[in-house]
Amino acid sequence: MTRLRGLWTAAGAVTLLLLSGCAQAGAGAEAPPSATGSSGVPGDGDTLMLRVAHSGGFVGPDALAGRMPETSVYADGRVIFNGPVPAVYPGPALPNVQVLTISPDALGALIDKAVAAGVEDGADFGHPGVADAPTTEITVWTASGEQKVGAEALNEARADDPELTAAQKQAREKLLAFTEQLNKMTTEPTGGTPQEYRPETLAAIVRPYVEPGDGLPERPQTAEWPGPALPGESLSPTTGLSCVTATGKQADAVLAAAKDANSATPWISGGDAYSVRLRPLLPDETGCADLKAAR
Template identity: 55%
Template sequence: MTRLRGTLMAAAVPLFLLAACAQPGTTSAGSPASRESASSYPQGGDETQDGDKLVARVESVGGFVPPDRTVGTLPAISVYADGRVITQGPTPAIYPGPALPNLQVVTLSPDQVQQLLKEATEAGVRSGADFGRPNVADAPTTRVTVTTAQGTQSVAVEALNEAQVNDPMLTDAQKTARKNLAAFVDKLSDLPAAAEPSASAPYDAESLAVLARPYIKQQGDDQPAQTEMAWPGPALPGDYLNPAFKIGCVVVSGAEADKVLAAAKKANQMTPWTAGGEKYLITFRPLLPDEKGCAQFKGNR
């Protein structure tokens, strides 16, 4: 299947785990060697799992954001059985931003993946763990999921970074648990990149989800009018994910995706797309290795 190559900006990935990514013997992201070695990675004790199996993920959900604006949000970090780590790279500080997200991928060794899971367990990533509910309104929830020998473990922590140290709604045990988890997430996402720049590469998605909603110019928007573009892909809006929000979804791949990407590279996040006499605002969402279509966008992400 044709991959979506050359569409995402190259950049270093801020992960503490990548310090040894460029060691001799480390395979490049998505290479045949890395996929063939997938069975050596920890997958809940089942060595038959393939390299696209999710090992760990950090994502933000909810918060003071309209639900229709969070559909298709990318996870901050996704780690897979073959060692691939996919993150969101830096984007230009401009408005509107590029239409295509900047996803980057590096590959960890089996030992690094094992260490990641060990540290996740030590940080309290265990289903049912008590992190309390702080006295903070409208803050996002941080969800951390890992796959261990005991199965999938997941925690969802409200206001992980927004809660005050002396929040009266939290017990001492809950404060300690939150501190440990926050430190683990920080190590994954906030520290400067330690890998060689050549260790990071654009993520080559095999398929691209197109999330389309009716185009409505925002009141009070004093930005210059955006240039309309003719939609080159399949019929829009596709299947509605949520009829109340009028957000449709179609998936493109292969030669069809090539045409869509060629047009998207000339667009931005606020470009009006015209199709069938209608006008749409489109979010381009590369599908991650564990994602198979539009169905996952009907959930809470």
């Protein structure tokens, strides 16, 4: 598994005041059947306890494969999430992934809040009349094991969508409120400053470089690829995407080079040019295989 490098502990414990209405910590957050400390939190800090992610939507195959979960919460209290990005083109070469740390009590309260919001296998959120919108998927570990739900167009659908029943509208309102509170926890932290997430393993989704035809007067400046030889292993024969992973000094070199690049930079490896989407791997991910299942 990947493990966080750097000074993420500097974030400190974040008190989730916005979740003060939740039940007491641990009431609905029984750990998986692994080594467990006295606090009820699994001994393996990389155990995933809660995740909010998007699937589908009108995006390209490389964006699907490289899309980061919105928020991932782990048993040791790490909250890893997507930070803000500048609204410019081309965008940064590396996504702005940040991390903060919450206390065991706050973690238990967060799990309780997710359960209260309706994260339970079989929950019905209906099918709104919205095309090409992503599905919000929320996974949480509870006393009953892993629970997962998906709500289509959770942020895009109208509150009065005629395709939804009254019960489905009510369920979606509760789930949306939970995601908004979770977003507030990361955008307005109350107990510490989020830090840059530096992964042990960095993945790169690769495709042959094609001139963008975006009308910009200058061709993007090329950069020498300092990681493993491209294009790497195939992710999907139908899309032509491939993948490589970098660790240790190679990962450090790619991260350093990415600071002087952007999302349109052609990377040169073995004399050929490639477009690369960088994707930091999370603590519960191990390699390119984790990206093959992206939807």
